[in-house]
Amino acid sequence: MRHPQLAELPCTVARPAALLGERWMLLLLRQVFLGTRRFEDFQSAMDISRSVLADRLGVLVDEGVLRRVPYAHEGRTRHEYRLTEKGLDLYPVLVALRTWGERWMAPDEGEQFSLHHKDCGGDVQAKVECTECGASLTARDVRVTPNA
Numbered sequence: 001m002r003h004p005q006l007a008e009l010p011c012t013v014a015r016p017a018a019l020l021g022e023r024w025m026l027l028l029l030r031q032v033f034l035g036t037r038r039f040e041d042f043q044s045a046m047d048i049s050r051s052v053l054a055d056r057l058g059v060l061v062d063e064g065v066l067r068r069v070p071y072a073h074e075g076r077t078r079h080e081y082r083l084t085e086k087g088l089d090l091y092p093v094l095v096a097l098r099t100w101g102e103r104w105m106a107p108d109e110g111e112q113f114s115l116h117h118k119d120c121g122g123d124v125q126a127k128v129e130c131t132e133c134g135a136s137l138t139a140r141d142v143r144v145t146p147n148a
Contacts, residue, residue, distance in 0.1 A: 019063055020090075024048060024056045026097065029090055032066065034113075037080040057081055065090065096126035 006018035020026055027046055036042055043053055060066040065087040068079040095115065102111060115124035128137045135141075 019059070019065075020093075022056070024052060025060070026094065028053075028056055028060065029065075029087070029094060032081065032083055032087070033091060033094060037082065038078070039081075042081075060087070092126050095124060099126055 006014045006021075009015065020029075024046075028042065031042055031045055036045055039053065039057070042048065042057070043050060046053070048056075057066065061068055061081070063086075064084055066081045067084050069082050070077050070079055072078075098115075116122065117124060129135060130137060
């Protein structure tokens with residue numbers, strides 16, 4: 001199946017995969033959540049070509065994940081990239097991916113940074129839980145039922 005066809009499937013896993021499945025997309029989002037806002041800063045932090053970066057940022061803007069915000073720099077109008085509500089909702093996805101990576105693919109030298117709750121200093125983790133009782137769940141605890 002071709003990449004654009006994924007976005008047309010009636011599947012809430014396939015559609016996000018069509019948007020986020022390309023390797024630079026998740027890394028761009030990581031940088032935004034780390035506070036990167038400007039084109040040049042993305043490029044230097046990620047060692048990504050200008051054309052690829054411009055294309056991927058454009059896709060994230062077109063999809064409503066990021067918004068462009070103008071600012072003045074040396075007499076010229078430039079743009080920063082800021083997360084929208086849709087983009088902010090991707091945070092648990094990145095935390096879950098990072099948590100999995102820490103467990104199964106951690107570099108020998110360890111992680112470059114840690115995530116801590118601003119208020120109490122506790123570690124941050126993604127959690128899957130039941131909306132009714134609040135129980136923590138794994139794949140073995142979930143039953144899939146087709147919708148009519």
